[in-house]
Amino acid sequence: MLSAVNQYADIYQTTAPASPSPKDVDSSAATQNSNQTKTKVSDQDQGLSEKDRLSRGKNQKDSLELSQEAEEIRVLQLRDREVRAHEAAHAAAGGAYAGSPKYTFERGPDGRTYATGGAVSIDISPIPGDPQATLQKAQQVRAAALAPAEPSGQDMKVAQKAQAMATDARIEISQQMSEDLRSLSPKSIGNNDPEGVNGAIPTSDASSASSSKPSSGDASSIVHLSVYS
Numbered sequence: 001m002l003s004a005v006n007q008y009a010d011i012y013q014t015t016a017p018a019s020p021s022p023k024d025v026d027s028s029a030a031t032q033n034s035n036q037t038k039t040k041v042s043d044q045d046q047g048l049s050e051k052d053r054l055s056r057g058k059n060q061k062d063s064l065e066l067s068q069e070a071e072e073i074r075v076l077q078l079r080d081r082e083v084r085a086h087e088a089a090h091a092a093a094g095g096a097y098a099g100s101p102k103y104t105f106e107r108g109p110d111g112r113t114y115a116t117g118g119a120v121s122i123d124i125s126p127i128p129g130d131p132q133a134t135l136q137k138a139q140q141v142r143a144a145a146l147a148p149a150e151p152s153g154q155d156m157k158v159a160q161k162a163q164a165m166a167t168d169a170r171i172e173i174s175q176q177m178s179e180d181l182r183s184l185s186p187k188s189i190g191n192n193d194p195e196g197v198n199g200a201i202p203t204s205d206a207s208s209a210s211s212s213k214p215s216s217g218d219a220s221s222i223v224h225l226s227v228y229s
Contacts, residue, residue, distance in 0.1 A: 069109040076106065076114040083115040086148040090120040090155075090225045094144035097137065098122045098225075120144075124161055125221040131172035138166035145225055158223050 087101035099121040105113040124141050126134040142162035145155045 073108050073110055076108045076116070079116055080114040083118045086150075086152075087118040087120050087225075089147040089149075090122070090144050093140070093147035094120065094122050094225075095140060097124075097141060098144055119224045121222050121224050122158065123221065124158065124165060124223055126165060126169065131169040131176065135166055135169035135173065138162045138169060142166070152225075155225050158225055161223065 083103065084101070087103070091098050091101055101118050101120050103115040104117040106116045107113050122141055122144055124138075127137060139162075142159045145151065145159035145162060148155065151159070
């Protein structure tokens with residue numbers, strides 16, 4: 001019986017929880033204080049994170065506005081180059097018949113001005129009394145109108161006017177050649193006219209030839225080549 005009791009007592013002593021020592025109590029208190037400190041630091045971090053979040057939102061807004069301004073400036077710069085190249089092509093091909101480019105401007109968000117439109121004036125009046133020179137002029141005017149990579153609607157209208165002027169000049173040249181041939185035919189040469197034998201144009205034919213020359217009309221006719229019609 002005693003033996004059994006002692007065995008039970010041994011088992012109880014082995015499995016019963018040991019009483020905490022003073023060292024363990026101090027360690028537990030230190031851990032609790034550390035956890036409380038971490039909780040306070042975490043609360044402070046949350047407050048700082050809120051400020052950071054607001055600051056980050058403002059920075060994102062500023063960044064978006066700067067991005068939009070940069071895109072607007074990029075578009076204006078591209079437009080400026082296109083307009084200047086367009087008008088420079090007109091002026092170069094038009095030569096003496098074309099004026100200097102004139103531009104319309106727009107101020108960008110960076111404070112600079114950019115060309116957004118432009119025009120070049122060009123003379124499309126015929127040259128009086130010289131259909132051959134008129135033809136050459138019409139061809140040059142048409143080339144000037146179509147010189148840019150992308151001619152505008154107004155450019156196409158000027159090219160059509162130049163083409164019509166060239167057609168009229170060719171008709172006039174053809175008429176003059178026909179009259180010259182008729183003046184050399186036997187019917188137009190007088191029987192007793194030694195000058196006619198030498199191929200001179202009779203007086204009546206000379207008057208007819210002179211009357212076929214175009215009148216000067218308006219001194220000049222100026223139109224404009226532009227980016228937009």
